[in-house]
Amino acid sequence: MRILLVHNPKAGSKEHEGEDFIKALKKAGHKATYQSSKEKGIAKALKKRVDLVLVAGGDGTVSKAARHLVAMNSEVPLSVLPVGTANNFARSLGFCLSAKELIERLNDGKCGTFDVGLARGPWGKRYFFEGAGAGLFADYMRAPKRDGKKDKPKSKAEAMRSHVKELRRRLQTYRARQWEIEVDGIDLSGHYLLWHVMNIRSVGPVLTLAADAKTNDGAFDFVGAREKDRDLLLDYFDARVAGKRRKFPLRASLFTKMRLRWNKWPLHFDDELWPAKDETPPKRCEIQLIVKDSALRIWRIE
Template identity: 35%
Template sequence: MKIILLYNPTAGTEDFDLAEVIGSLERQGAKVIAQNTKEDGFEEVLKLNYDLVVIAGGDGTVEKILLELHDSKIPISLLPSGNANNIAGSLGIAGFYPDTVKNFKKGNFLPLSVGTFQTEGEKGRFIEGVGWGLFTALLQQIERGKREEAPDGDKVDFGSKHLRKLPEELSAQEYDIKIDGKDYSGHYLWIEVMNTRQLGPQLVLAPEADHGDDYLDVMLVREDQEKELRDFLKAHEKDAVESPFEVIKAKKIEVKTHLPFHVDDSVVVHQSLYEGIPKVKIKLQKHQLTLLNTNPNSSKKK
């Protein structure tokens, strides 16, 4: 069995023990090629023949590799070693690598859908979610230097702390929204189209999201729900509470607005040369990725 191990050596709060992971996989009978994702051209290693890709890192590393492999049929194993680990957490993946080869041979796999978005000037894919309002505003402020960047090892607490302050600084905006053809237009403080259960500083926004079904989960926070939003963010600082807001299962979402939006942890700004109100179309791609289930207490298969 041939394994490509893609690892981010700087993810999380502790040093990544590369030798221990490689040694464990080799003791299981695998041949391992390790590649640092911080190195230029690291993607070239994916042109080799292999049976499994192991991704060791935080959400940023995992998203980058999963999107690189968006049309791959080769199984992928996640070894979460970041701060939030939203993707692995949403999937219930424990990152227990000593049974990697055994789980692979048993066919203990999980499906993962990949989202797509398209505007008049840009298109792409996402793993966690696409959204407007609160979380986008936080990412914008960090980009502009209005919020200091999170200190190493404290990204979850940092995000929770600064998100709690944002309702005081934001006003609701008007959006033209259609969800599977039904009109949901109105004034909203926060809109998230979720592919996973959680994003950002471990915010559980779509508690019932199924990473393997044919639906995205749309959370809408109305203008008159500011108090509920404040209460949720305050409670989240102390505990991993679930969002109290309505979540709508959907296959196709269209949002018309000039406002910027986030795709996973990046901000997208509409091209100013486009005449009219820009529209963002969001759905799932047909092909699902295959993930190795490393949770020793689960046996759900694709």
């Protein structure tokens, strides 16, 4: 196959160098070209004739490449070498093999489809693939990071546990906030500790908020936690910090369209926040989130 490798050079370890991936792809019989996700030129590279876009990186790198493909209405499939930290996108597709094994099995893959989220607001339109939401997690993304003098986590699991531990600490004093939300014509407005529109099962530090979410069912999963759910959230975070498996305690509901009135608090779309720190948004505005059925092609390797 003719493969474009979109690689995040800062993701993974020394075993995940772009040059090594290119060599492995050529050894497997593919014609591979390289594009760094940290440099300009992704859109131009995607316009060249290729059979597959292979992303080596984390969720942010996957979203960057996927946004370009969807905006171009491309029929070229995307696949993932999950060398990031959380790898929520890859997890949702069942990519549990090593990068080496995935490359060796590329020829055995099958093309499938993936639903894409479309958000319309003051910015125009933007696509998202993992999910969108507000409250505790979005505010944590916006908050200044703690002093980096402490030892860095030694593993991905420890890094995720560290984030969950901090979310748990913040939740103890976090105030629920009023949101005006309408889902498929049903008013769900109220005070929320957090709410999320899930396109896949997990978000952020592998918070599996919608365990039954499907990536090609033409619908989102809505999950919302109100003040009465605070203790349930604390218990869930406690279990995660302790390394225990625990199903998220709140039920998700399917929907296809959301309308919300925004007036102050940050929203996240995948790993990006709106409004950006240097952006001056309107005081109030309406935002719509809808599903674009099967807007992205995926090369599944099992």
